[in-house]
Amino acid sequence: MQLALAPMEGLVDEALRDVLTRVGGVDWCVTEFIRVNDALLPAHVIRRDAPELARGARTAAGTPLRVQFLGSNPSTLAETAALACELGAxxxxxxxxCPAKTVNRSRGGAVLLQEPELLHTILRAVRCAVPAAIPVTAKMRIGYENTDRALDCARALADGGAQMIVVHARTKTDGYRPPAHWEWIARIADVVKVPVYANGEIWSVADWRRCRAISGAEHYMLGRGLVACPDLALQIAAARSGRDYQPLQWPQILSLVQRFWQQQCSQLQHGFAPGRLKQWLKWLGRNYPEAEALFVQLRQLQDCAALDRMVGGAALELPQAA
Known part of the structure; x- marks a missing residue:
C-alpha cells in the first residue's frame, strides 16, 4: 500500500508539504498545480512552485515530490514537462x-473530462516529450456533470501513456460534497492496466476501511483528511498492519503549527502568511478543539508579530518521522 499527499491549491505549499511529510506515513507528494497556457513556462516559475527540486525533488523529510501541471494545450504542456524534467522533476x-470555476473556464482541470480524445492527445504529447525513464501520471474525477464518460476518460489517460491514475471519486458538479462514489474507482480499475489510487472523502481510518471495501483499491491519496489530521497516514498504515498506534495529541499538533508558521513567514510575503495559517487552523479544528479556539483568537489579526506571539514563537520539537 502507498499513501500519497494530494495537492491543494493555496494551502499545500512547500511549508505544509514539509510539515506533513515530517510526521511520516506519506510515500510521495505533489506540487500545487502549475498552470500552463499557450507558452512555455520559464524555469523560474517551475522552481518557484516546486522549490524542492533544489533538494533532489524531495521534501526536507526526504519524501519524493512530483511536479503537477494543468492546462489544455498539448504542445506547451509537453514542452514545459520536458523542461521540468531537465530541472530535476x-x-x-x-x-x-480541479473543479474550480476559474480553472474550468480557461479549459483546465475537470472540464477536460468532457473531451476524452483531448486527454489522450495531451498524455501522448507529454509522454513523448518526457524521457522514457520518467513516469507520467494523471489525476481525474469521475466526470464533469455526470459519469457517462468516466471509463472513456480513464482509458484515454492510460492509453495515452499515464503510468498511474489517481481517481477523485466525485464529478466536478459534486465538488467536495459527500459522498464520494468509491464504487467508480473499482469500475475504472477494471478497464485500465495501470495502478489506480483512490481519493476523496477519507477523513479517518473508518473511512479508509469503507473505501477499501467498496473500491478494492490498494493505494490511496489523502487530501483534506490529512490536512485536518496530520498523522492520518500513520493511523491508516498501522491499521492495515494491525499495529497499535497512539494518535498525535494537541501539544504535538501545536508544534507542527508553529513550524508551519515560521516557514510561512520566511517563505512568503508577510501579507500572505496569516491567511495560510488561519486556513490550516480551520481545517485542524475538525479534529482538535484547541485549533478551533486558536483560530477564533487570531482570526482578526494580520500583524505577523502579534500572530507570532499568539502561536507561541519558537518552534517546539517535532514528532519523529516514521
Missing amino acids: PVIDLNFG
Whole structure:
C-alpha cells in the first residue's frame, strides 16, 4: 500500500508539504498545480512552485515530490514537462480533476473530462516529450456533470501513456460534497492496466476501511483528511498492519503549527502568511478543539508579530518521522 499527499491549491505549499511529510506515513507528494497556457513556462516559475527540486525533488523529510501541471494545450504542456524534467522533476503529473470555476473556464482541470480524445492527445504529447525513464501520471474525477464518460476518460489517460491514475471519486458538479462514489474507482480499475489510487472523502481510518471495501483499491491519496489530521497516514498504515498506534495529541499538533508558521513567514510575503495559517487552523479544528479556539483568537489579526506571539514563537520539537 502507498499513501500519497494530494495537492491543494493555496494551502499545500512547500511549508505544509514539509510539515506533513515530517510526521511520516506519506510515500510521495505533489506540487500545487502549475498552470500552463499557450507558452512555455520559464524555469523560474517551475522552481518557484516546486522549490524542492533544489533538494533532489524531495521534501526536507526526504519524501519524493512530483511536479503537477494543468492546462489544455498539448504542445506547451509537453514542452514545459520536458523542461521540468531537465530541472530535476522525477515524475510529471497532469491535473484533470480541479473543479474550480476559474480553472474550468480557461479549459483546465475537470472540464477536460468532457473531451476524452483531448486527454489522450495531451498524455501522448507529454509522454513523448518526457524521457522514457520518467513516469507520467494523471489525476481525474469521475466526470464533469455526470459519469457517462468516466471509463472513456480513464482509458484515454492510460492509453495515452499515464503510468498511474489517481481517481477523485466525485464529478466536478459534486465538488467536495459527500459522498464520494468509491464504487467508480473499482469500475475504472477494471478497464485500465495501470495502478489506480483512490481519493476523496477519507477523513479517518473508518473511512479508509469503507473505501477499501467498496473500491478494492490498494493505494490511496489523502487530501483534506490529512490536512485536518496530520498523522492520518500513520493511523491508516498501522491499521492495515494491525499495529497499535497512539494518535498525535494537541501539544504535538501545536508544534507542527508553529513550524508551519515560521516557514510561512520566511517563505512568503508577510501579507500572505496569516491567511495560510488561519486556513490550516480551520481545517485542524475538525479534529482538535484547541485549533478551533486558536483560530477564533487570531482570526482578526494580520500583524505577523502579534500572530507570532499568539502561536507561541519558537518552534517546539517535532514528532519523529516514521
